[in-house]
Amino acid sequence: MKTIELLAPARDISVAIAAINCGADAVYIGAQRFGARKGASNTLQDIEKLVLYAHKFHARVYATVNTILFDSELKAARDLIVDLYNIGIDAIIFQDMAILEMDLPPVPLHASTQCDNYDIEKIKFLDKIGISRIVLARELSLEEIKMIRQEVSCELECFVHGSLCVSLSGRCYMSASLGGRSANRGECAQVCRKSYVLTDAKGKVISDGKHILSLKDMDRSDYLPELIESGITSFKIEGRLKDKAYVKNIVSYYRRKIDDFLAGNCDFVRSSSGKSYISFTPDPERTFNRGFTDYLLKGYREKLLSPLTPKSQGKYIGKIIAVESKRFSTENVELLNNGDGLLIISKDGIVSGLRVNKIEDGYVYPFNFIPLSKGDLVYRNSDIVFEKDLLIDEEERLIDVSMEFKDVDSGFELSVADCDKNTVTVHENLPKILSQKDISETINLIKTQLSKTGNSIFKAESISVVLSNSFFLRLSIINNMRRKALEELEAMRIQNYKREVQGPLNGAVVYPYKEIDYRWNVSNKMAENFYRKHGVEYIKPAFEIKSSGDENLMTSRMCLRYENDLCKRINSGAVFADPFILFDGINYFTVSFDCDRCLMIIKKRE
Structure with a gap:
């Protein structure tokens, strides 16, 4: 029988244990250094305690060592991996190929999505050299995943829920370019959540002041059976910076979804033991979200952006039906509670927020009354009762x-x-x-x-x-x-409890490309040696080592033409002048489109 794994994020040991109690088959967590979320580091002592707890349920713990490394850090990175192995970690999630050149204990190696696992040739290479698991790029469609499954024999992991990066993972240099905070070093400044002005080459305004690089959140819960049948064995929830309440809610939700599938499919079993007992009803819309998308799983068939605000949108309540002095009424007002936080979207797309003081006689009395109009949309992005339920629940x-x-x-x-x-x-x-x-x-x-x-x-x-x-x-x-x-x-x-063992890597496999550039993120001599050993002849250093100023700062499957109804495949009458120009108030960027490969490229404009 094939095992199915629900993989949860953990900011710290408290969140990790809550995730396991709510049904996670595995958790991934960062150590003190070299994790792609610099704000989510943990001591070896805490990780060891977590490992001991997880293994009681035969749940696994994966450690993230998934930043690119500089030469001065190689020894420390190796020592950390050895220490993690010695305390019982089940796998290392890595990005830098230098790790594959290190003398390591037989800890399973999982290729992070930061390895640019969007390129089928890279994926096949990683499989051939013996990597235990590959974390697939979020942008891959169901058909592409099926094709990859036919080409490789290693385990495949994919994201099913959480925040989305607008750029292909491992290929975003925007944050590093603007402020020196490299996403590949775990320091992303979230520049994709800023507001921008978008014009065409002639200055025609396409979008003014919206968050046009800020994607909705992923939710693929309705597609789990299809993903399982396509060959995915591990389902990953994003969110190593999320709080315990969020993780408890989302893990519990996906646990139920996966268990429903397993109950009717005897060929599959979950990868850990035990039943979870919670006192709340999980609902992803009632904790942080920017609205949801399946994100290209079945093609580009919906808008991907959350352009009005990068903050939590929450759950839709209804439209405002009456506005009076210091109070208003909305559809489904009975769903609201004193203390709830509301997000209001006007007919003009203006976003504002307020907090409920009291609900009385079918009216909402906010603490801070703001101008409102009949027909404005009301979302609840802080659900006081649900948050309390999550807080007091002893899962x-x-x-x-x-x-x-x-x-x-x-x-x-x-x-x-x-x-x-x-x-x-x-x-x-x-x-x-x-x-x-x-x-x-x-x-x-x-x-x-x-x-x-x-x-x-x-x-x-x-x-x-x-x-x-x-x-x-x-x-x-x-x-x-x-x-x-x-x-x-x-x-x-x-x-x-038996840990999996990483087999020897095959050093004789020839890399599919003879020349590689900054997009391969080669930031140290050991990574360079890895590629040369596998036949690469010409290697340019990582963006973080040397920048020419002409690099693609973002490469994205999100398309600003499509999002603004200007894609000529669906609107043959669209009129605009290429390239598009992005402006953040200080910097200008050019936006070009590779329509044959359905990719959008953003570069700095000097």
Whole structure:
């Protein structure tokens, strides 16, 4: 049977444990350095604690070492990977090819989406040299994923939810160009979320002051069966900077979606153990989102941008139906609560925000009344009740066990077995003293005590008690037997957990390109040696090492022609002069279009 993995982000150990409790089969987390989210670093001590907790459920922990490296950092990066392996990490997510030249322990290597896993030839090469898993580019369509699956044998992972980068991953240099904060170094300044003016070459204004590089968030929850059938085995949620409430909500939502699929498909199983118990109903629209898109999964068939605001849009409530002095009424006003945060979009596309002071007689009384009009759209982007539900929810994850209690010649015996075929048996050598109670009463008493699994990670799914007679047993004896058995079973689960092993890499595979430039992000001698060993003859350094000023700062599948109804494939009468010009108030950029490959290129204009 094929295993299916739900992979969750973790800003820190607290978020990671919450994700596991809510049903994540694996989490990915950053260490102190070299992670693509500089604001989400963790100590080795915390990661070790996380590994121990995760492995109880046979869940995995992946560490991100996915920035490009400078020569002075190579030793520190290798030492970090060795340390991570020694504390039990299950895989390293990498970007820099220097890591493939290092003398490392056999930790599985996952090629980050930052490796530009949009190029089929690069993907095939990584597979041929023996990489364990490839994280596919978000821009790939379902048909492209199916084609890749036919070409490679390694595991394939894809993103299914979260924030989207407008540029192909690993090929965005805009932040580095404008302020020296390199996305490939984990320092992205989110310049794609700024507002811009867009004109054509003759100065005709196409868009003025909107966030025209800011994409909606990804949501592919309706396409999980198709993605599974196309060969994806790991489903990744973006969000290593997101808070615990967000991660709990989204993980729980996808856990239910995947479990629904698994329930009707016996050829697939989840990759970890246990059931999650939560007290809230997950809903992605009720935590941070900019609106949703499946992002090109079935082609470019919808608008991808969230141009009015880069902030959370939240859940649509309805239209304003009446405005009075200091109060207004909206459709579905009964859905709102005191303290909710609202986002209002006017008919002119002006975005404003307010917070609800009270709801009374079908009207909203905001703390800060602002000009509103009938017909304005109302979204709730801070759901006070849902946020409270997430905060107070004590999510837990439990592994079903079967228990069998019986009397033997020397006393009493308790056997406990879990779903992964781990079994422990504990004995209590005691004289068997007959009890005056009816045997059925004794059996019920024993079952009651055995079912009290307390703070363990286990839940008694079935309990069998077989006695030859009614015996007197102190409750403390039954409790001690149960406690000892569960402690031994938990230790056995950790002991029997097997980490995957990275096989040797094939150094004889020829790289598909003889010449590579800044887009390959070669920032150190070891990465250069890697490419030369595989037949590359001409290598230009990374943008962060040397910039010519003429690089493509962004390469995107999002198309500003399409987003503004100017794509000539769907609007043959569109009139404009190339190239388009972007202006952020200080800098000018040229925007050109490669329509044959459906790519948009942004460059700095001097």
